[in-house]
Amino acid sequence: MLKMMTFFQGLPVERAVPGALNFLGSPPKVPSMSEGDSETSMSEASSEDLVPVLEMGTAPDRHEEETSKKEKKSKGGLMKVLQVLTGKKNKSQPSTVEPDVKAKTSPGLDAPLPTVEELKADLDLGRLEASGPLLALERELLVAAAAGGMSQEELVQRQSKVEALYILLRDLALGVLWRPLEVAPERLRQALAIVSEQELEDRRAAAGSEDSVLAPTRPRRWLQLWRRGVAQVAEERLGGQPAAGAEGLSEAERAFLHLGRTMKEDLEAVVELLLPVFPAEFHVVAAYAESYHEHFAAQLAAMAQFELCERDTYMLLVWVQNLYPNDIISSPKLAAELQDVRLGSLLPPRQIRLLEATFLSNEAANVKELMGRALELEAQRWVQDVPPQKLNGHCHSELAIDVMQIVSQGQTKAEGITADLGMQIKQVLLMELAGFFRSYQRAFDEFLERCKQTKNYKANVIANINNCLSFRMSVEQRWHAPQDTHSHVLGPLDELKARGFDSLLQSLFLDLKPLFKRFSQTRWAAPEELLEEILATVAQRLPEFSGLQECFREELMEVVHLHLVKEYITRLSKRRLVLKTAEQQQQLAGHILHNAALIQHFCTQNGSHATWLDPALPRLAEIIRLQDPSAIKMEVATYATWYPDFSKDHLSAILAIKGNLSSSEARSIRSILDISTGLHKAAHSLFALIKVG
Template identity: 40%
Template sequence: MEFPKAPTRERGKVAGVVTSPFPSSSSSSLLYKPGCSRKLETALQPAQGEGQRERKRNHPVIPDPKSTRIRSDQIRELIKDQRFFVASQHLLAMERDCSSDSGSKRKEDHVDHQSEIEDLFGLLKQEVLRIIRLSVSIAKAEPELLRDAVRTVAEQVEEDRRYTLEEKASGKAAHCRPRRWKDEWRSTVQESVTDRMKEPPFDSNEGLSTTAHSFLHMGKAMKDDLITVVKYIKGHYPEDFQVCSTYAQFYHKCFSAQLEMVAQFELGRKDTYLLLTWVQNIYPNEIRNHPILVKDLDQAHLGSLLPLRQIKQFEAAYLTNEVDAAKRSLANCLQLEVKKWAEGNEPPKLAGHYHSELHIDAIQIIHNKQKEAEGISAELGKQMSTLVLEELLAFLQSYKKALDIFMREKKNNQYFEATVVTNMNSCLGFQSHTEKTSGQDYIRVKIVNALTDIETAGCNVLVQCVVQELQPIFRKFTQRKWASCTDIIDEIIATAIHHVSTLRALKDPLRQAVIEKIHFFLVQEYISRLMKKKVSLRTPELQKNLSELVQQHASILCTFCLDNGSTAKWLGYALPSLAEIIKLQGTDTIMVEVGMLASKYPDISKEHLSAILYIKGNLSRNETRSILSVLDIGVTATLPHKHLFSSIRV
């Protein structure tokens, strides 16, 4: 009885089946009789439920190859219909029958049969491997077809193994085995990987360079395809195929070869960064350590995409290129800033403070280089951090030189003080960034010192602006009688207010530091003028009047400074104490007050005290000598030791 030809596979069939290139033999109409042992028949028993699965596909029932043989043209129809595993079983039975009957047939018939079998095996392998080549594409949509192809490959590999064992046992070689399907399978997988890793047409509209486009495509293809292998392909294969490792190794070799080729060319900054990012970060972290892939890829022992020696060369080139780029960018920032100073315009304000983008731009340059390198590897990030901090130090040194020139040559600029304040605010921004940045401590210390030098120079210039305008006013104290000096203190305060209004745009703690220096100058200069006036008042009444005037002026100066942010309360006792010494009449009470003054200001000398006592024209020499002797007694300081009197020349 002849079986009808298997109908063409419609549902689930992969299009483009290639018909066999081998001609049909005239022996295809022959039926083959059973000739295999029970052991071989058992080995070829289809998996349980196979018949049910095939019937669910609406295919006619094919006879069991253990009991009934079918013609070669029917096997061709099975292959054409992509029922590979069934075709493989019948073909194996045909191969075994041919081998067992070789001695009972004429040589010509045996050759014809063997030729037909080889043609069928060639056709089966061609179609099965075509499906294997499409595995990644069809794994989700055609799992049964892929499973059928994989089972066929596995069965043929197992048959090779069985023949090899029999050959060793019997010493007789089978001329048709091994057929090396596993080698063919590996080659097919490799070809499939190579095809899928081929770069698609370049689209410049994506905004990517050719290198970036290539890396992105290969990385995405490798990750997505390997996820498909793990989730949808791995389960079809026996464990000994190590299918995940096989695919992974081929993808790795393909990716690595492409990078090796790219590495032969002289790469620009961006492409060098891109290559290192893929080799050191994206590939190991996002592909090899992907949650779905990590277990299987660990078993594949993939290694790095490039040799370590080559990676180090690219890292060295990357560091050199990026540090040079940072240096140029910082120089451009400073050049633009200096140009703004020369224009003489009022600096902009932000939240009430004079503001410049200089520190923001410079810090952004440094920060971007650090983060970019850290994105490649932590070690490269550390190296970059050290190098760019050295560049920041060099930049700050250039910055100080430029600012020194401005402060020396542009004092007539309408917004001179505002510009200095702006740059001091920028220093605070640099300071804050340096404190938060990791790096070599010795470099950070040098950066902090450079910033401190700029801040100190700025503070001194701002204070000097106030001093230069106030000193001529203070000199009026020595040019007039004390009774007519009331308007002088008002003029001093008015002038100071003008400068302090600019200082309100200076951020703390620098603003506080400048105000305290101004506070110090006001107190010290007033004391100096009081000592240099060389006026001797002989009556207690005149001394009392002067004391009250000094007390009044001291209160005005102290209130002004404290209201504007000074915290130098230690200065507040000096003038009131001197006023009290001028007012007191008893030697003992004066000595007590002098002792209290010396305890707060240990740097007061006998010359300073003598100048104050000179005002008290009713003191005898002995009384003056007794009062001065208080300073010979060791007095315990009640305030932190700060110099107020030592810089006053009498």
């Protein structure tokens, strides 16, 4: 569908023949008396009633005139049309002289006026030269009416004959102008001159506005009638049947294409071939553009009244908001000539807003459905135990690519209508994406529960964790929204990643649990050897996670880092170790410091960036080492600023190790947390994960 948006870019620059305005069919009809009425009017009085009895010679034979016209037409042809309209001459033929309309149509000062019958015969033969003598007859009649001496019945009779001749001349001249490329250039210029002359005569009559016994016949407004005919031409051209051969398009889409192509080609022909010939007062480009625009708008308004399918709604908006204003009105050949023509929009703003709302609703439903299908296919692969692909050594899933491509296509469609609609749909798509992430998390949770025994379980878990990176990067790049918006949208992904980490580390942490228990069982007698065994166990399992993206391997190591520190503190808080001397407490503090250094070095070396854990064990060792209650209070206060979730219960468990503290001293030290509690919110949870008692 989107490829249709560039249709006009491929239109030919040159046309082999000027066919855009070579209209077929009969010329437009204008309000006029019938031929019978015209004949009756012509026969009511003889020509002597209108002109003096002065012979000008007999009129040319009709057969001779028709033969002469055919010869002129065959000699002119297309080359003659283009030469005259563009001002270029054929070097192999003698140059033609542009007709002097007034010289041909106006009799000499001493020449008698032709009779009414002669003028009618000339007009029946299509001779536009009759316009001059006819205008002279009209003026003579006005003079006679002003002078008096002639009965009103006779004046009315003569005026009716003049008007009957004018009807013939009008139909003849306007018929030429309504089919401007089907006539010889000289004849076109004659017709243009006649209409211009009649417009001038209308203005003169309006300026004179003298009372007369004659019925008012001006203004005749032939220029206005010409514009009406142009409107009928536009209706005929745009109302035609779309050309066959547009396979794969709906009926509405074929109609859009026919309307747009016809209007563009016809207006380009007007600018190229008619504008250099038509006088400025015709405003020929504006006349055609406004007529075509009006009919184009009427056609689209009629279409919009029906319940359009989703595809046709989209294409209607594309034409109204993009292709028409940009590829037609602002096309290179038309932009300069149409910049002062106020055509406006093809549809009223309210109707456009309704169509846009329908489009947004349709697109949101489409995107939701397509994303749901993509997730369903992905979940089927999990259940069927299909191994994920490998990309650069990492477990890879196409889900993120497929989903973001669906979202991108929806946004591209909206932007293809207007930039503003592209901005509107971004928020719609963001909300649909947030809903998809929630569905994704639920499907992943179900997979974690039901498919633990499948062969490719861990590989698929890793692939889905890796998806979180692609999704996050796409959302942050496409939507520059506030952080809380990202948190709301991406929250399910964070939960999915955390659940994935838990699943991957579950067996490792189960293996570490009995090792940590041995700290209390041996009463911390050989802490260094025990911790080295713990770290060796972790190191042995790390290759299992090599399929993770680098950033996620680091995050996973931070989870391991947190677990090691948490479990170490948990064993210290079991209240099973009571040291009554300062020397024993200092020795334990030394063990803790050494173990803390081992943990920090191992985790950092394997990618952990959880530096916030670095003070956790060393500062607890300092609390155990210190003997002065005041110094211990200061250390506890500082510790509470680093770890706001460090509670009195946790402090009591640590102080229980110091068997030489009295109850009052311990109570005084615990009271320091009453001051610190609530001053800071924990950026990370540590002690909230540790249960004491």
